[in-house]
Amino acid sequence: MSAPHTGQFCALLLRRQLLLAMRRPIEMGNPLLFFTMVIVLFPLGLGPAPDKLAIFAPGVLWITALLSNLLTSDAVFRSDFDDGSLEQLVLAPQPLFLSALAYILAHWLTTGLLLALVSPIFALMLNLPVSALGTLIVSLLLGTAVLSLLGGIGAALTVGLKRGGVLISLLILPLYLPVLIFGTAAVQAAVTGTPSGPYLAILGAMLSLAIALAPLAIAAGLRISIDA
Amino acid sequence: MWTFFHKLGSPPWLYAIAGAILRWLVPITLVALVGGMVWGLLLTSPDFRQGNSYRIIYIHVPAAVVALAGYYVMAIAGAISLIWRMKMADVVMKAAAPVGAALTFIALLTGAIWGKPTWGTWWVWDARITSMLILLFLYLGVVALYEAFDNKEAAGKACAVLSLVGMVNIPIIYKSVDWWYSLHQPASIKFSGESTIDPSMLYPLLLMIAAFYALFTCCLLMNMRAELLQRESRTQWVKKIAGKEGRR
Amino acid sequence: MSSSAAGAPLLAAQSLSLVRGGRELFCELSVEVHGGQLWQIEGSNGAGKTSLMRILCGLSRYGFEGEVLRSVTPLYLGHQPAVKALLSPRENLQWHVSGEGLYSNEQIDTALARVGLCGYEDVPSHTLSAGQHRRVNLARLFLSEARLWLLDEPFTAIDKQGVDETQALLASHVDGGGAVVMTSHQPLQVTCNVHTLNLVHGVVS
């Protein structure tokens, strides 16, 4: 009956968020569907020539992953804000930045992880060489985690606003750029056969920095949004 | 020292001291700007490679330098507002954003115009120009976020968080874009290094950089005065000023 | 058993002032809440009751003058029931985002039975009515060990019987040494002494 300590509470929150996502499987599928549709748009726009598609494939895959992540990040705290759960979370005795980290982890598990796992199918459709698939998955795993963390900052700052949907893209897209650059570079390196390890290492470094700093910004943003 | 700090937190004092500074800073700024422009446009000899088009450097570089510095001014004000809960820091931040955005816009536009005679194209995805574009987005994000909140106090805090996040990211963005550009850089485009600049060209440039810093300060103080009046519009000291200056 | 409560106050507000949209909602409001006290905040609609509650519980951290000291972690019930429609009442209470406690199934069953939701423990909450959502929220009071309760309009959308039971609960909480600060438009019918805090006149004795 005693209050759960911090680790326990984070695990509880994580389980709660995952269960909520599982009970709405359609919403979990939406970003994947969006990812698929945008991928289909590119051959239609660029022409179906396989060699041409292969050149653009790393960029296309990464931009699409970035957009579908952006699409979902607005919803991370939205429903909790609407039904008052967020107020209770902010008042909880456990540190808010760790709770926020649990939310972001749940978000990443239901978007970024799934996206990374299904990406090989679309990579093959875009004629990406099989040898680059491993790098693609790893880069997406690392990169989408950074995107989720950064998206959480935008979501926390705009959750109190009625028209936050467009604003959030303006706020966080500039912050997404480094991830896009190194994510694409890693896949491109794998395509050309040069080592992609350094780029993945940089993505990992970005992830470490984001894990350390983003939760603080998210917690601050949530407190401000609750107050407004 | 502490009394000074306390006075900084007092709106009427800040309003008055900003007015006193502006009284001599505005003329100095205008003279420096006009002087620097005349010096750069008329008195220096053209660059041996780029010809006369290099004269754009006298507005492009100062605008870019001050725009970047302006973001740091904004972010540091944001940090002060978050840590010490100083309301005047919010005012500084709110005042800095539009000026910084305008300077970034100048830097981008003059960069594009400069690109045409130098590289033969209006826009090059050069590392520095791309970074400036991102900086513009960051500024616009702060302005848009501020406007989106109805509660201006919360708006100030939210913008403070956003500008701090931006400040951490600026070096990362700049380094990534720089690296990305070196990866993709076409061999036909080369830069003349700024380190080889001739003193006769350097002095007007330094004057212009100083002038742009002064310009930024002027705009910052003027915006702050307007913002202070709006925030404090219910107080007696503002009513007194309105009674004196408002009737015309 | 009113002001004789000894020791440090659970909640102390010192000269709170709030201005919203150029209008002064309250000014220099001070109050000390000790264990064994029930406070009702009075004021008409738009007088700033909810704003005051949010300041007292710590959700509002700036935009007002004055200071609030809390010596215990309060339990705060706001306007929104904080009930997730996709979770059952049991899951809602078990994993509550307020991080209050880990409750056993029996405890939750008892609490839900007390608020008249016996048999609804494991149905999805979206099948429940708005009033039942509020009852799930009220069940937190039966589970909570917090000494200080801050309740913002706890009786909204609750039927007569539920109101009576909740009032009895408030009285027993206060008798057990706890404290309650609440807003309500209805006059309270409780066995214990009710202290009144008026937003315009301050503490009414």
Added chain:
Amino acid sequence: MYFDSFQALLTMNGHGIYVWPAYLITIVVIIAVLVAPVRRRNRLLEQLAAELRRTESAAVSGVRGQQ
């Protein structure tokens, strides 16, 4: 002065069409950022002064009404 004639200053060996618009736009933007706060401040002060006059006249007429 580097240029021999006004004509040379204007054309700048063909670069004038780039240099002059760049400077012109810059000057326009600078004037805009300098004027905007001044206008905002004046507008605010006028509004406040008008408000003051309104409340003053209301107070005066209120006093008359009481008499």
